[in-house]
Amino acid sequence: MGRVYLDHNATAPLRPEARAAMIAAMDVVGNPSSVHAEGRAAKALVEAAREQVARALGGEGAEIVFTSSATEAAALALRGRGLHGAAVEHDAVAAWVDDSLPVDANGFVTIAAPDSSTLQLANSETGVLQTLPEALAVSDMTQAFGKVPVDFLASGALMGVVSAHKLGGPKGVGALVLRRGLDLDPVLKGGGQEMGRRAGTENVIGIAGFGAAAEAAVRDVAEGRWTETEEFRNILESSIAALAKETIFVGKSVPRLPNTSCFAVPGWKGETQVMQMDLAGVAISAGSACSSGKVRPSRVLTAMGYDEATAKSAIRVSLGLETTKQEVERFAEAWGAAYKRFRAKAA
Known part of the structure; x- marks a missing residue:
């Protein structure tokens, strides 16, 4: 047997939709920052995936910043902000917040000041689901995305963290989701990629797989x-x-x-x-x-x-x-x- x-x-097995999108992207040679036809073709793949991930998260009223992982997305959202958190947060979030928020016997977290706090949507160890308060600074949505309905704009969070490989996309790509107009100090500087929020040539192949996986995952949830x-x-x-x-x-x-x-x-x-x-x-x-x-x-x-x-x-x-x-x-x-x-x- x-x-x-x-x-x-x-990590979830790679979805066939993601595999197909990644194989197709391998034949696109251009750099997304280049202005010639090959570069525009690569850029089109990135932007199509950005729309797929945004729609999967409940609508196109949010901005998607692609990163190398949910861990990097968490650092981008949390670094230097001094936010409050709870001891049930994933290590990638716990590294940037305190653990001052109280946790009850069921794993539920109490938040008094949402605008200076972070709260996961689902715990990776226990699966316990939280209710997010309005105007929450940051939410780690990594484990929930693709398993239960996730509507970022309706959630109350100002920023959210997600990952591709938890829902059947490739390892090595994640995203920070944020409401339009929010300022963000980039961790990686040097280029103008990702609307100036994350320097470095985009992982076009991984991003294409992420978009396809997100689209398929939310379809499975809806069905x-x-x-x-x-x-x-x-x-x-x-x-x-x-x-x-x-x-x-x-x-x-x-x-x-x-x-x-x-x-x-x-x-x-x-x-x-x-x-x-x-x-x-x-x-x-x-x-x-x-x-x-x-x-x-x-x-x-x-x-x-x-x-x-x-x-x-x-x-x-x-x-x-x-x-x-x-x-x-x-x-x-x-x-x-x-x-x-x-x-x-x-x-």
Whole structure:
């Protein structure tokens, strides 16, 4: 049997629409900043993708600044602003904000001053969805975009951060979304690319893939394709609960992404489970991919009030639209066998 990939929140498989757009873009030789015909052809691809991403985010009333990643987009939005944040934010955001905003046991964040704060739309580890307040300075929309409806202009945020590879686009391209007229001090300076907000020749191939993936992803959301994925996620959790009644499911009682399950058996280290599942042919993670190699309690779960033993024991299983019921059942069987070995050793 082939491997089972259940780590879509880390990166999603490349969509066929994105692959086709990237292959076509490879034959466009020009630099988007050049004024000749070849340059204009490359520029046209970038601008078409910009419109695709803008439409996917709810309309063309927002400006899209392409970057190398959501991490770079976050730095562009947050650097030097001294904004308030919460400990549940992704590391790419947490690096630029404080962690002064309170977090409750469900992972919800309370914000008193939105114009000086940042708030993620969906948590990458738990899948918990937040309600964004009006005039929020910045929102990390990376995990939500392409899995649930995201309307940037209606969200209340002034700026948003998104990434291509979370929704089936290529790795190495992201975007900062902002309302028209907002001033922005560029991090990368030297050229006039991206309306003077991000210097450097655009990644035309990656950007073309991003646009195609965003368009396909929002179509899937609109057609309700994630409903079946949510059903499979719920089957997975029911199976795990039947195998290990002491399992703690994080965020299960509140709105979350349809594909994400974060759960823990206190005392059974998350990284151990990840390795055991990998040997069994199943890819999962312990926390977000950017920090899963670090042996430490989940900062997100700690902020939610979980003790160290639970925070160190959590794993994240994230499904995709291609995930089948049989794959979910295979994971549950492999996890159950490993759980029995864990209990036998602990006895």
